[in-house]
Structure formats: structure tokens, C-alpha cells
Amino acid sequence: MSFSINTVAVVGLGLIGGSWIKALRQTYPDWHVIGFDRNQDSMVKAHSLGIIDSYEGSVDNVVKNADLVILSVPILACREILSLIRPYLKPDAILTDVGSVKGCVADDIRAVFGQDQANFVLGHPIAGSEKSGIQAANESLFQNHKVIITPLPSTSLSAVEFISSLWEVVGAKVEIMDVAHHDEVLAATSHLPHLLAYSLVDTLAHNHENKEIFNYAAGGFRDFTRIAASSPKMWHDIFTANKTAVLDALDLFAHDLSQLREAVANSDSTTMMGVFTRAKVARDHFSKILARRAYVEPMKNQQINYIANPGGCVTGTFRVPGDKSISHRSIMLGSLANGTTEVTGFLEGEDSLATLQAFRDMGVVIEGPHRGRVTIHGVGLHGLKRPPNTLYLGNSGTSMRLLAGLMAGQNFDVEMTGDESLSKRPMNRVANPLREMGAEIETSAEGRPPMLIKGSKPLKGITYTLPMASAQVKSCLLLSGLYADGKTIVTEPAPTRDHTERMLKGFGYKVQVDGDTVTVESGGELTATNIDVPSDISSATFFMVAASIALDSDITLEHVGINPTRIGIINILRLMGADLELLNEREVGGEPVADIRIRSAQLKGINIPEDQVPLAIDEFPAIFVAAACAEGTTVLTGAEELRVKESDRIQAMVDGLQVLGVDIKGTEDGAVIEGFGAKGAFGGGEIVTHHDHRIAMSFAVASLRASKPIKILDCANVATSFPSFIELSQSSGMNVTVE
Ligand code: S3P
Numbered sequence: 001m002s003f004s005i006n007t008v009a010v011v012g013l014g015l016i017g018g019s020w021i022k023a024l025r026q027t028y029p030d031w032h033v034i035g036f037d038r039n040q041d042s043m044v045k046a047h048s049l050g051i052i053d054s055y056e057g058s059v060d061n062v063v064k065n066a067d068l069v070i071l072s073v074p075i076l077a078c079r080e081i082l083s084l085i086r087p088y089l090k091p092d093a094i095l096t097d098v099g100s101v102k103g104c105v106a107d108d109i110r111a112v113f114g115q116d117q118a119n120f121v122l123g124h125p126i127a128g129s130e131k132s133g134i135q136a137a138n139e140s141l142f143q144n145h146k147v148i149i150t151p152l153p154s155t156s157l158s159a160v161e162f163i164s165s166l167w168e169v170v171g172a173k174v175e176i177m178d179v180a181h182h183d184e185v186l187a188a189t190s191h192l193p194h195l196l197a198y199s200l201v202d203t204l205a206h207n208h209e210n211k212e213i214f215n216y217a218a219g220g221f222r223d224f225t226r227i228a229a230s231s232p233k234m235w236h237d238i239f240t241a242n243k244t245a246v247l248d249a250l251d252l253f254a255h256d257l258s259q260l261r262e263a264v265a266n267s268d269s270t271t272m273m274g275v276f277t278r279a280k281v282a283r284d285h286f287s288k289i290l291a292r293r294a295y296v297e298p299m300k301n302q303q304i305n306y307i308a309n310p311g312g313c314v315t316g317t318f319r320v321p322g323d324k325s326i327s328h329r330s331i332m333l334g335s336l337a338n339g340t341t342e343v344t345g346f347l348e349g350e351d352s353l354a355t356l357q358a359f360r361d362m363g364v365v366i367e368g369p370h371r372g373r374v375t376i377h378g379v380g381l382h383g384l385k386r387p388p389n390t391l392y393l394g395n396s397g398t399s400m401r402l403l404a405g406l407m408a409g410q411n412f413d414v415e416m417t418g419d420e421s422l423s424k425r426p427m428n429r430v431a432n433p434l435r436e437m438g439a440e441i442e443t444s445a446e447g448r449p450p451m452l453i454k455g456s457k458p459l460k461g462i463t464y465t466l467p468m469a470s471a472q473v474k475s476c477l478l479l480s481g482l483y484a485d486g487k488t489i490v491t492e493p494a495p496t497r498d499h500t501e502r503m504l505k506g507f508g509y510k511v512q513v514d515g516d517t518v519t520v521e522s523g524g525e526l527t528a529t530n531i532d533v534p535s536d537i538s539s540a541t542f543f544m545v546a547a548s549i550a551l552d553s554d555i556t557l558e559h560v561g562i563n564p565t566r567i568g569i570i571n572i573l574r575l576m577g578a579d580l581e582l583l584n585e586r587e588v589g590g591e592p593v594a595d596i597r598i599r600s601a602q603l604k605g606i607n608i609p610e611d612q613v614p615l616a617i618d619e620f621p622a623i624f625v626a627a628a629c630a631e632g633t634t635v636l637t638g639a640e641e642l643r644v645k646e647s648d649r650i651q652a653m654v655d656g657l658q659v660l661g662v663d664i665k666g667t668e669d670g671a672v673i674e675g676f677g678a679k680g681a682f683g684g685g686e687i688v689t690h691h692d693h694r695i696a697m698s699f700a701v702a703s704l705r706a707s708k709p710i711k712i713l714d715c716a717n718v719a720t721s722f723p724s725f726i727e728l729s730q731s732s733g734m735n736v737t738v739e
Contacts, residue, residue, distance in 0.1 A: 003162045009066035013037040013046045016098045017072025018137030022051050023170035036062040046134045060088040071097040075237040079108040095120040096163045102150045102179045104241040118156040121163040124148045132231045143171030150179045187245035197228040270377050274365035306712040308703030309735035314546045317556040322533035327352035328398050329503050330531045334376030335364040339528030343374040350720040351396035361387035386412035393418045395720045404430045405476035408439035409483025412455040423449050430476045433464050459484035469614040471496035481520040491517045496614045497565045506590045534561030534593045538618040539722045541569045542697045545622045547598040548578045549629040550704035556597045568616025576603040605632030605675050613639045621698035624653045628662045631677040636670030647690035659685040684708025693717040700736045
């Protein structure tokens with residue numbers, strides 16, 4: 001059924017109804033709009049502003065010819081108005097309202113029309129202003145605002161679609177919701193804040209020192225209480241109409257407020273910091289949503305492309321951000337420790353922040369990060385709480401796989417999800433051995449996320465040989481071993497990063513390492529410690545390759561972690577003939593660290609030793625760029641794991657390098673790259689990154705040896721591991737900009 005509208009009746013000429021019809025008239029100038037309001041002045045004003053064409057003193061005359069009736073009256077007046085107009089409505093007229101509470105209007109419809117009112121569409125625009133009245137009507141009021149439509153079982157789909165279209169033409173975004181759910185959500189997000197604002201201002205105004213208070217009231221007072229200037233009558237009606245849901249929200253708030261009062265009274269800093277840091281993060285997140293910037297939202301929503309202009313060299317002495325693997329583990333182990341752990345050099349990238357947020361969601365009080373400093377108030381191995389929602393882990397495979405091990409040992413159920421890339425990554429490599437230990441885990445088809453991990457399943461230690469060299473799987477099993485009966489013994493086919501083992505020891509937990517086998521046993525405790533996170537050798541890699549391939553380059557990267565299980569990149573670049581020196585080697589908090597100086601050198605192609613592959617597993621996109629600039633052929637084998645990283649990194653690099661004119665062939669477990677050598681250069685072109693941070697950064701580096709600009713698509717995920725990449729690239733001499 002389609003609706004043909006000639007005459008529109010607007011019953012109630014206030015801010016919302018007035019603004020909507022004002023905006024609609026821009027699209028539908030031929031509509032004849034008649035208005036009604038109990039207040040004669042409002043009708044006269046609406047007419048003089050051209051919002052309505054005419055008005056009538058009695059509501060029956062207004063609706064009798066109307067094809068569309070917009071009800072914009074105080075909530076509690078709805079039933080009376082509906083009874084008055086019902087006898088005069090055209091049989092096929094379509095009706096809608098804009099009230100802030102839906103349950104009571106649904107009751108009114110049933111009371112007045114019986115069950116079968118197919119043409120009444122309940123709606124609620126989430127927009128407004130503390131200003132009220134027709135004189136404040138503003139045709140842009142709904143642009144980019146949400147409108148919630150709450151169909152009843154009797155509402156016709158065509159009527160819902162038609163009213164939705166009338167909201168969409170004025171720039172609003174329509175969402176469909178159940179009536180009861182709408183009233184609960186709005187009680188918490190809108191009605192409760194208004195109640196608190198009214199109450200606070202009233203309390204302060206009653207105080208005998210109110211003059212003082214208002215004289216000195218600054219931003220905090222203004223920000224918190226702006227909405228107390230809203231229409232008292234309207235809000236009286238809303239609280240009356242949505243009594244049950246408002247009281248539920250108020251009771252929950254009163255409970256939390258009294259706990260906060262206790263914390264203040266007892267100088268309980270941990271509880272206070274817990275409330276304040278959780279609230280700050282949530283508010284910052286909300287601001288980012290408002291500004292349409294991603295935080296833990298799927299980052300694909302952000303469209304960031306790089307333009308990498310050809311030429312240049314890199315010089316200088318600088319520090320790249322903290323190690324991602326160690327940052328993740330610092331949050332996990334710090335949260336499970338007894339006592340307070342101080343972290344410095346924490347990577348403030350989206351991946352490690354996803355881990356941090358997950359632990360906050362499980363009740364851990366975490367202060368920061370502020371300039372790489374994080375303070376974690378550990379809750380002990382058995383102190384985590386059930387998170388209120390699904391844990392959203394963004395792009396981060398490390399978060400999901402390590403957490404899977406920990407979550408298997410908890411006494412609550414947890415669901416974990418991630419973005420599009422993480423949702424395609426294999427989780428059976430952790431789910432299967434965890435099931436052998438006794439865990440109950442559900443995944444999507446083929447072991448993909450989401451992962452649902454059931455709580456309170458007793459775990460028993462197993463002896464497990466990893467089918468692939470994976471630090472994530474090893475770490476997952478060691479962490480679940482903290483909760484398993486007996487010993488958990490993990491053997492790896494080749495050495496992989498050993499941060500979990502080192503850090504567990506750093507937290508005072510007994511870990512036995514015998515060659516390729518690691519053993520943990522439950523029953524111990526973690527004791528808080530301080531962690532100084534070294535710079536990430538995986539991020540440093542982009543600059544090591546940059547300095548090697550660009551003539552006249554000379555850089556020193558400070559404080560880089562050179563854990564022996566991570567130095568594949570150093571070994572491989574040296575085999576290729578790189579000019580690379582380790583300076584000032586030292587140990588910081590159980591991890592070896594050095595400053596790395598790299599100068600330009602003509603690289604040569606090599607057969608990459610397979611034993612170096614797990615030690616450089618994240619570095620291959622950049623190594624491919626180095627190999628393309630080398631003299632001769634580079635052959636990579638034994639690296640099939642690259643196909644299941646944030647993207648299929650073999651395919652992504654082969655495709656991208658071919659666009660730039662490189663002679664490269666992918667194989668099942670690696671690639672064969674013919675280097676163009678001293679006289680050659682990359683061409684230009686457009687690179688598809690598949691939203692993979694390391695693919696994006698590798699092609700930015702390639703521009704140093706390009707003859708034409710390279711456009712690199714979808715680079716937002718660089719923020720997962722290296723949020724300052726663009727600034728550091730530019731300040732060191734690369735010509736990379738955000739489009
Ligand atoms: C990581 C291990 C590696 C690595 C990832 C981080 C870790 O993954 O690629 O970026 O922190 O344990 P795999 O263990 O799957 O090889």
C-alpha cells in the first residue's frame with residue numbers, strides 16, 4: 001500500500017512537531033498543512049512562520065480531511081486527544097507520534113482503537129533542545145539524529161516504511177525497536193539524567209548559600225545541569241508515563257552512588273579510581289562515536305588512505321612505540337597479580353587497548369594509559385568478574401587467543417568477538433587443545449570467532465605438542481595451565497617469542513623451560529611488579545628496512561627489544577648485507593634491549609633460513625620490500641603461517657608488489673622475489689592492504705625507492721600497532737601523508 005498525502009494535520013505545535021513539519025515541507029511543498037494547539041498563540045505563531053497553512057480552533061476540523069496526522073502533544077494528553085479525533089479520522093489516514101515514552105502511547109492506542117490500528121506508527125526522534133515551543137522550530141534538528149520507531153504487532157509494514165521515509169528525508173537515521181526496550185533504554189540514557197539535573201539544581205538552589213554557589217558555578221555545573229532548563233510539564237509527563245523503567249534506572253544509580261559515597265568516606269582510592277577511570281574511558285569512547293571516530297568500533301568504518309610520494313631518505317635518532325606482545329601481557333598478568341603493577345612504555349595502540357578494555361570490563365581497575373604509563377590494580381588469579389557484555393577485541397588475534405586460555409579457567413561465561421579480519425582468523429588452534437583440557441568452547445563455522453567460553457569447567461593439565469610454531473597458542477595454554485589441575489606441558493616445533501614465560505617468572509610464578517618444552521603448574525600466585533616495555537622490534541623493522549633501502553640514510557632506533565626469539569629481522573637483514581649495529585646492549589626488566597643503528601647498504605637476495613621464520617614472523621611484509629630492492633633473488637619457504645595473519649600476507653604482498661612492477665611469485669609457504677637491485681625502482685600505483693596494518697606500513701616504506709606516488713588504501717588499522725607511524729615517518733624523512 002502506498003500513501004498519497006495532500007493534507008497533513010499537526011496536532012500540538014511544539015518544538016518537535018514544528019521542526020519535523022518545517023523540514024518536511026522543504027521536500028513536499030504541495031502539502032496543505034493544518035495545525036491545532038490548545039494554545040492560540042502557538043497556532044498564530046506557527047502560521048506567521050509559514051510552518052502551517054491554516055489552523056482550526058477544534059481538533060475534529062483539523063483531522064477530518066487529513067491523510068497524515070502528526071501527534072505532537074504532551075504524553076499524558078495523548079489518550080484524550082485520540083478519543084476526540086477518532087470519530088473524524090479518514091479510514092485510511094496514517095497517524096504517527098513523537099513522544100518520548102512509547103509504552104503508554106501503545107496503551108492509549110489499544111484503549112481508543114482496539115487492537116487493530118494498522119496505520120498508527122509510534123516514533124520517537126532522539127533530538128531536542130532545552131528550548132521549547134514552536135518559535136524554536138528548526139528544520140535541521142533531526143539531521144544525523146536517530147529516530148526510533150517501535151511498531152506494534154498490529155502496525156502495517158507499509159505504514160512503518162512510509163513514516164520511516166518521512167524521517168529519512170529530513171536527515172534522520174531510523175532504527176526499529178521493541179516498545180518495552182525503547183522505554184528501558186530511554187529511562188537510562190535520557191530520563192534519568194534529566195531527573196538528576198533537576199534534582200541537583202533544586203538542591204543547590206535551596207541551599208541558603210545558593211547565591212555563592214551560582215556565582216562560582218563554572219563549567220562543571222553548567223555541563224551537568226543544562227537540561228534542567230527543559231520544559232517542566234513535559235518532563236513531569238515523561239516521568240509519570242515511564243514510571244517503572246525510570247525507577248529501575250534510578251534504583252541502580254542510587255545503589256552505585258551509595259557505593260561511591262562509601263568509597264569517598266573510607267578514602268578507598270581503588271574503588272574511586274575504578275569508577276572514575278571506567279567512566280572516563282566510556283565518556284571518551286562516547287565522544288569518539290559522536291565525532292564519528294573509531295575506538296573499539298570496527299576500524300574499517302574509518303577510511304584512511306596514505307599517499308606515499310617517491311624518494312627521500314631517513315635520518316635521526318628516535319624511539320618507536322612499545323612492544324605490542326609485551327603490552328598485552330602486562331595488562332593480563334598485572335590484572336591477575338596480587339598488588340599494583342606499574343607499566344611504562346605501554347603501547348597505546350588499538351590492539352593493546354582492546355586487551356586493557358577487556359580487563360576493565362572484567363572489573364579490574366586500570367589507570368591510564370597516560371603517555372605510556374599504566375597502573376593496574378591486580379585482582380588475583382581468581383578475582384575477575386563476569387563482563388557485562390561481549391568482549392570486543394577489534395583486530396587483535398593476540399587478545400583473543402591469550403584470553404581464550406584465561407577465560408577457560410574462570411567461573412563465568414564469556415563471549416569474544418572482533419572486527420571483520422579477526423572474525424576470519426582460525427581459533428581452533430587454541431579451542432581444540434583447550435577442549436582437551438576440559439574447556440567448553442563454541443565457535444562459528446570452521447573455528448572462527450565469535451568464541452563462547454563456558455565458565456566453571458574444571459581444567460586438567462595436558463601434554464601438548466604444538467602443530468605449528470605459535471607463541472599465541474603456547475601462551476594460551478600456559479595461561480590456562482594456571483587454572484588446570486596438575487602440570488600443563490607444551491612443546492613447540494621451533495622457538496617462538498617467549499614473553500609469556502619470561503613475564504610469568506617476572507611476576508614470581510614458577511615456569512620450567514627445558515629446551516623446546518615449557519611446563520607450568522597451577523596453585524601459584526602472581527605478585528605485582530613493575531614493567532618497562534621496550535620499543536617494538538616489529539615496528540622498528542619498518543625503519544630498519546627504510547634506512548637500508550634509501551640512499552644516504554642513517555638512523556638510530558632507541559631502546560628496542562632484542563629478545564632472542566624476536567631478532568629474525570636483524571639476522572635476515574644482516575644476511576642480506578645490511579649495515580646494522582647494536583649499541584648499548586642492556587637488560588631491562590628481564591628483556592634484552594639495545595639501540596639499533598642502520599645505514600644505507602646495497603642488499604643482496606638470499607634464501608631465508610627457515611629457522612628464522614618464527615623469529616621474524618611479523619616482519620615479512622617489510623622483508624619483501626627489502627628483497628625487491630636487493631640484488632638477486634630472495635626465496636622464502638616454511639612461512640605458511642603468513643597466510644592466516646591479519647590478512648593473507650603472502651598474497652597481499654605479491655599482489656601489491658606486482659602492482660609496483662616487481663617480479664614476484666607467491667608459493668604455498670612463501671615467495672620468490674627477483675630484486676631490481678641498485679639501478680631499479682618501484683613503480684607507482686594503488687595498493688590494497690586488506691586493512692592489514694603491516695601491509696600498509698611496508699608499502700609506505702617502499703616509496704623511498706619508488707619512481708611514482710603510491711596510493712595505499714585502508715590504512716586505519718595502522719593504529720592497532722603503531723599509532724604514531726605517520727608522524728615518525730614524516731619527521732625521519734619519508735614523504736608519506738594521509739589523503
Ligand atoms: C604474537 C605471536 C605471533 C605474532 C603476533 C603476536 C604474540 O602470532 O604474529 O603478532 O604476542 O604472542 P603467532 O603466535 O600466531 O605466530
